[in-house]
Amino acid sequence: MINWLHNFEPRAILFAFGPLQIHWYGLFMVIAILCALFLGLKLAKYYHIDSDKLFDLAFWLIIFGLIGARIYDDLLQLPYYLAHPLDSIKIWQGGLAIHGAIIAGLITIYFFARRHKLSLLALISVLLPGLALGQAIGRWGNYFNQEIFGLPTSLPWGIPIALINRPYAYLSSTYFQPTFLYESLGCFLIFLILLGANIYLIKKNKLSDFYSVWLIAFYMVSYSILRFSLEFIRLDEAPSFLGLRWPQLMSLIIIIASVLLLIFNPHAKTKNN
Numbered sequence: 443m444i445n446w447l448h449n450f451e452p453r454a455i456l457f458a459f460g461p462l463q464i465h466w467y468g469l470f471m472v473i474a475i476l477c478a479l480f481l482g483l484k485l486a487k488y489y490h491i492d493s494d495k496l497f498d499l500a501f502w503l504i505i506f507g508l509i510g511a512r513i514y515d516d517l518l519q520l521p522y523y524l525a526h527p528l529d530s531i532k533i534w535q536g537g538l539a540i541h542g543a544i545i546a547g548l549i550t551i552y553f554f555a556r557r558h559k560l561s562l563l564a565l566i567s568v569l570l571p572g573l574a575l576g577q578a579i580g581r582w583g584n585y586f587n588q589e590i591f592g593l594p595t596s597l598p599w600g601i602p603i604a605l606i607n608r609p610y611a612y613l614s615s616t617y618f619q620p621t622f623l624y625e626s627l628g629c630f631l632i633f634l635i636l637l638g639a640n641i642y643l644i645k646k647n648k649l650s651d652f653y654s655v656w657l658i659a660f661y662m663v664s665y666s667i668l669r670f671s672l673e674f675i676r677l678d679e680a681p682s683f684l685g686l687r688w689p690q691l692m693s694l695i696i697i698i699a700s701v702l703l704l705i706f707n708p709h710a711k712t713k714n715n
Contacts, residue, residue: 454588475576478576482572485567489567499551506546513542515542571636574629574630574661578630578633579626581626588603590676591619593618595617596617599623601617601619601620621675621676632661655707662696669689
């Protein structure tokens with residue numbers, strides 16, 4: 443895989459048939475959504491969540507998740523989108539921020555759980571492994587779009603970036619850090635841990651709100667640490683404050699919120715022994 447990444451220059455379009463173009467980014471998004479839904483359906487029965495309800499939730503999550511991801515990315519690159527407003531709807535070209543998708547997703551799950559009288563924590567726990575796996579898969583769309591890459595590198599797994607997609611300061615560089623790959627591998631590891639934890643809790647009959655809080659906190663902290671670290675080498679534009687990029691600040695906020703959630707776990711007294 444290393445040699446393939448180093449020698450192959452990716453293209454955004456998978457194939458074209460007349461005016462119809464199928465983009466790699468869209469393909470990986472569809473695969474990510476299907477895999478996440480499949481995993482959610484498998485776990486739902488153990489959390490006593492009806493599969494029809496999960497299908498309904500998935501429909502709204504896809505819609506509002508995409509909207510939230512796009513709005514969040516638009517705000518991060520507001521000057522560009524103000525100058526090119528039509529580009530804001532071209533989601534097949536990338537530009538979907540995971541933090542925006544997560545925020546929109548949490549709001550959607552909250553209102554869905556209230557309306558259907560379902561456990562909010564159980565719903566989130568069912569979806570978390572699929573979310574991590576979907577992130578691992580979806581990042582490959584960034585690779586084919588030649589976006590979200592890192593600093594120039596001479597490492598054998600550096601990826602070639604076309605001249606038009608390179609930042610002005612690095613026009614003379616050819617190979618760049620594959621931050622998409624680092625994040626994809628990190629998210630896949632998070633997925634394996636979350637899936638393993640769910641399997642363990644199912645076998646031990648320990649599924650409960652108490653452990654759901656721990657699963658949620660683990661995802662939020664582990665992904666935030668991963669994202670915070672990768673932001674040091676990413677070259678895409680992002681607002682900064684106090685020397686940190688906005689995604690790093692958001693990651694720190696999430697980590698702090700997660701630690702507080704664990705300290706003041708409202709379900710500590712209901713732990714399943």
